[in-house]
Amino acid sequence: MNLAQNKPTQKSGTVHYDVLNEMVVYSPDTMQAASLNESARAIWELCDGTRTVEEICRELASQIGMTVDQLSDDVKNVVDRLYELDLLSREPIRS
């Protein structure tokens, strides 16, 4: 599936816990826990079903003063990993 055509959404029921500037996300359904460093946490927090991956890249880029090209691969890798861990669901784009 082309990530660009979906808006990643934190899966219903997932719970997150702050640990200093990092985060632990836990899914009671799958009993999976994942650690998110500061960067991954920022991406996770933008996965609210209102943005595509490209829009997340643009949002982050504007927040931290980098270009979308500089961030794109890292953001896609983190989002892919969160899908693999079943912590995100895909909210289809409604036009």
Next chain:
Amino acid sequence: MSQSDPKPQHLPLADFRPLADQAVYICFGSSHVGLRLQVAETVLPVISTFGTMLSATPSGASAGNVAAITHPEGIAIEVAGVVGSERFADPGAAVRELYHRVVMLLIAARPELLWVHSGVVAKSGQAVLLSAASGQGKSTLVAQLVARGWTYLSDEIAPIDPYAATVLPFPVMPYMRVSHRHDLPLAEVKELGKIPVELAEGAIATSAFPIAGIYFLSYAPSSGGVDLTPCSPAMAVVEMLRNSLNPHESRGKEIAGLCRLMEQTTCTHLRYVRADEAAEKIAQAHSSSGDSP
């Protein structure tokens, strides 16, 4: 995991020898589990499993009762209040089941604690946890550090109070695997026999210690030397969950407690091939001149 010391010698047994069918107690903090060992062959294995946790008298609140009963098929392990029993032909297997049942009862009796599969030793009033899955060298490193004068809390289970950032002693009898080679593949390490570890008089902790650090162990026979790398707080929470003994139903509360603990604890990944070198690194990291254990 080759080493010339520590050597197996006398065992720090409880100061009494229970008789078959005599009621005895496994004591942990303010809780105890009652044991009834109707089968004589289980008595010695129970002594050499629980060591100084074994007592002739109960202390604190009862967490439950477990019995080893004579059965036509061998030995039945029964838990009071639980319908049905597990049966074993081999006394060693029966005692392993009995051990498992005792631990589960204590975990249920103390749900506010985080129960983690981990070795624990202390130096200068500060505890260090050595957390790993089976076969990664927890017991061997515990033995190495005890031989260097560290205090023994456990080679198997760490009951942690996450909000006080302390760990309680769970001083089952320590055992370690021994080989004359230090580059054995993990599968072969797990096949090695275990021998008891010598504990000097007064080497067993009797109270909780503040946690100074947590090491996540990886026995890596293909690597060279000892590799220490910092483990971030969130990653440490996930590592601890991998070795958690708490029931899944309380996972949310457990994660919250671990997050609190990791905000104030230094955690490290430790990859090693030689236990003596790894123990030396840990000892150096926690050395503090002028203090005694």
